Amino acid sequence: MGRYVVRRLLQMIPVFIGTTFLIFVMVYAVGDPVNAMFGERAPDPATAEQLREEFNLDKPIWQQYVLYMGNIFTGDFGNAFNGQPVTELMATAFPITIRLAALAIVFEILVGITLGVLTGLRRGRPIDSGVLMLTLVVISVPTFVTGSLAQYLLGVKWGWISPAVSPAAPLRELLLPGLVLALVSLAYVTRLTRTSIAENARADYVRTAVAKGLSRRRVTVRHLLRNSLIPVVTFLGTDVGNLMAGALVTERIFNIHGVGFQLWQGIVRQNSPTVVGFVTVLVIVFLLANLLVDLLYAVLDPRIRYA
Amino acid sequence: MSLLEVRDLFVEFRTRDGVARAVNGVSYTVEAGETLAVLGESGSGKSVTAQAVMGILDMPPGRITGGEILFQGRDLLSLPEEERRRIRGSKMAMIFQDALSSLNPVLTVGFQLAEMFRVHQGLGRKEARARAVELMERVRIPAARQRVGDFPHQFSGGMRQRIMIAMALALEPDLIIADEPTTALDVTVQAQVMELLAELQREFTMGLILITHDLGVVADVADKIAVMYAGRIVETAPVKELYQAPAHPYTKGLLDSIPRLDQKGQQLNVIRGMPPSLLDIPPGCAYNPRCPMARAVCRTDEPPLYEVSAQRRSACHFWREMFDGR
Ligand SMILES: Nc1ncnc2c1ncn2[C@@H]1O[C@H](COP(=O)(O)OP(=O)(O)O)[C@@H](O)[C@H]1O
Ligand code: SF4
Numbered sequence: 088m089g090r091y092v093v094r095r096l097l098q099m100i101p102v103f104i105g106t107t108f109l110i111f112v113m114v115y116a117v118g119d120p121v122n123a124m125f126g127e128r129a130p131d132p133a134t135a136e137q138l139r140e141e142f143n144l145d146k147p148i149w150q151q152y153v154l155y156m157g158n159i160f161t162g163d164f165g166n167a168f169n170g171q172p173v174t175e176l177m178a179t180a181f182p183i184t185i186r187l188a189a190l191a192i193v194f195e196i197l198v199g200i201t202l203g204v205l206t207g208l209r210r211g212r213p214i215d216s217g218v219l220m221l222t223l224v225v226i227s228v229p230t231f232v233t234g235s236l237a238q239y240l241l242g243v244k245w246g247w248i249s250p251a252v253s254p255a256a257p258l259r260e261l262l263l264p265g266l267v268l269a270l271v272s273l274a275y276v277t278r279l280t281r282t283s284i285a286e287n288a289r290a291d292y293v294r295t296a297v298a299k300g301l302s303r304r305r306v307t308v309r310h311l312l313r314n315s316l317i318p319v320v321t322f323l324g325t326d327v328g329n330l331m332a333g334a335l336v337t338e339r340i341f342n343i344h345g346v347g348f349q350l351w352q353g354i355v356r357q358n359s360p361t362v363v364g365f366v367t368v369l370v371i372v373f374l375l376a377n378l379l380v381d382l383l384y385a386v387l388d389p390r391i392r393y394a
Numbered sequence: 395m396s397l398l399e400v401r402d403l404f405v406e407f408r409t410r411d412g413v414a415r416a417v418n419g420v421s422y423t424v425e426a427g428e429t430l431a432v433l434g435e436s437g438s439g440k441s442v443t444a445q446a447v448m449g450i451l452d453m454p455p456g457r458i459t460g461g462e463i464l465f466q467g468r469d470l471l472s473l474p475e476e477e478r479r480r481i482r483g484s485k486m487a488m489i490f491q492d493a494l495s496s497l498n499p500v501l502t503v504g505f506q507l508a509e510m511f512r513v514h515q516g517l518g519r520k521e522a523r524a525r526a527v528e529l530m531e532r533v534r535i536p537a538a539r540q541r542v543g544d545f546p547h548q549f550s551g552g553m554r555q556r557i558m559i560a561m562a563l564a565l566e567p568d569l570i571i572a573d574e575p576t577t578a579l580d581v582t583v584q585a586q587v588m589e590l591l592a593e594l595q596r597e598f599t600m601g602l603i604l605i606t607h608d609l610g611v612v613a614d615v616a617d618k619i620a621v622m623y624a625g626r627i628v629e630t631a632p633v634k635e636l637y638q639a640p641a642h643p644y645t646k647g648l649l650d651s652i653p654r655l656d657q658k659g660q661q662l663n664v665i666r667g668m669p670p671s672l673l674d675i676p677p678g679c680a681y682n683p684r685c686p687m688a689r690a691v692c693r694t695d696e697p698p699l700y701e702v703s704a705q706r707r708s709a710c711h712f713w714r715e716m717f718d719g720r
């Protein structure tokens with residue numbers, strides 16, 4: 088197990104370098120960040136030159152990348168061009184997005200798995216067909232549309248919630264955005280659980296459990312559900328990364344000042360250190376989440392051995 | 395009063411292709427301590443009958459359309475589900491063919507064994523675990539104490555089937571149904587597992603229904619035999635009598651198809667043709683398209699279960715000729 092983890096961590100290094108270098112090149116190749124800082128006005132050539140030197144922009148791109156990475160590992164993500172350290176932006180943005188994503192995962196687990204079990208056990212009945220249709224709708228309508236619609240109806244028209252989330256983003260205000268963020272994945276979790284339950288319900292070991300004289304409830308929870316959730320947990324794990332990315336849209340709709348918001352700001356303002364810094368951390372989160380899923384998989388399914 | 399009496403049982407499955415009549419009027423009895431072997435080609439309704447007795451039929455698509463199942467004098471089919479659940483596992487238990495797929499892959503064997511005591515007797519975690527170890531020792535699993543926390547896939551096929559047997563024996567039921575308990579095993583361990591089962595059955599004086607299509611196994615352990623074909627019992631008899639003189643052409647066909655040492659190298663007499671589709675069982679005697687003795691009446695009249703002797707029945711119009719022809 089320990090050796091497996093080490094090997095996996097080592098394998099992450101090239102993936103990490105590849106993805107971050109790509110994003111680095113993309114961000115720095117698009118336009119001139121120094122010009123962008125001055126907006127409409129053309130910068131004074133001497134000042135521009137000085138800035139380029141300060142931000143290492145006069146060096147070849149690979150060298151810039153190496154210098155940047157070196158700084159990151161000392162905890163220095165550089166400053167945004169307005170002088171604010173990127174780490175400061177992260178310190179406010181990440182807790183908010185993590186809260187939002189955690190809320191979304193909770194929705195996926197509670198609602199998605201419950202619906203999946205109910206429909207999986209009642210395949211072909213009205214409740215099954217109804218939920219199945221609903222998931223199809225949810226999956227095919229873009230999050231931006233469902234999110235804006237929910238915001239308009241609940242926030243503006245009926246006034247049940249405040250349409251925009253305040254800067255501190257308390258949990259209560261994040262409920263609706265969290266649900267919106269979860270929606271598509273929730274539909275997938277429902278379908279995945281349903282298929283898995285229906286498949287396992289016919290398994291021999293379920294028949295054995297019934298023959299043992301266990302109650303219906305115990306057969307379902309202890310035997311059927313325990314096995315059926317293996318693929319679902321895997322999905323939920325890989326979804327952590329997706330949720331972080333999906334937050335880009337949701338945070339914009341509800342004006343939440345999280346990772347997505349900062350990334351968006353960084354992109355439209357061509358604020359390269361912000362964009363690269365945030366994406367780098369996201370890549371790390373994504374890679375670690377994937378490793379965690381693989382380890383969890385071994386815990387859930389004892390037949391899997393890691394060497 | 396018999397331990398188990400199945401009376402005129404009918405089971406059908408509604409499938410997309412039509413109604414499969416899997417069990418068509420099966421009757422048999424098992425006394426305490428007695429072993430009944432149920433024989434027949436695959437698809438003849440052996441398992442479905444057993445599942446109806448256990449109350450674990452897939453319903454739907456399955457449906458019991460007639461008959462009674464009397465267990466210790468009570469008609470199981472008219473009991474409420476909660477009462478049937480309490481009987482399952484404690485008063486009657488079942489051993490399945492494929493222990494690997496029949497045991498839960500993600501739970502330890504200790505947990506699965508202990509579950510019997512926890513659910514039916516309300517024992518605590520620790521005590522139930524101790525009983526699980528005892529059970530594993532009882533079915534002679536080496537190093538039971540160390541292996542109680544292992545998962546099913548960590549055991550060999552023979553050991554896994556022993557665990558299934560242990561699970562069935564846990565609450566010392568009065569009836570055990572073993573559905574082809576050795577078919578999935580290596581030939582070398584088949585005999586050991588069968589011996590263990592027979593030994594434990596004697597020890598606890600349980601009734602045993604042994605479903606198999608292996609006539610070799612039957613001769614050693616069974617008291618009587620029921621031969622099934624297309625969802626019906628075509629012959630029942632005490633083991634010795636049936637082997638000496640079958641009273642039904644299908645039974646004779648089965649016996650002739652056993653490989654014998656003294657006929658090494660000779661062509662086996664395999665029954666020609668295939669069992670009928672249960673969606674469309676031929677009229678008259680269901681066996682008539684394959685039967686070497688079939689005559690006109692066989693294609694029109696369904697033979698009843700004739701009384702051959704006090705303990706023997708045969709569903710063949712010409713059972714007498716079976717004896718005369720010898
Ligand atoms: N779950 C099921 N769904 C549909 N048909 C079934 C089911 N179980 C059994 N059957 C039908 O019942 C027939 C007899 O099955 P079974 O009792 O398992 O035969 P066997 O004598 O080999 O044990 C099968 O051929 C099949 O047509
Ligand atoms: S009734 Fe006729 S077809 Fe059926 S087993 Fe007897 S002889 Fe053969």
Ligand SMILES: [Mg+2]
Nearest residue numbers: 440441442573
């Ligand atoms: Mg069978």
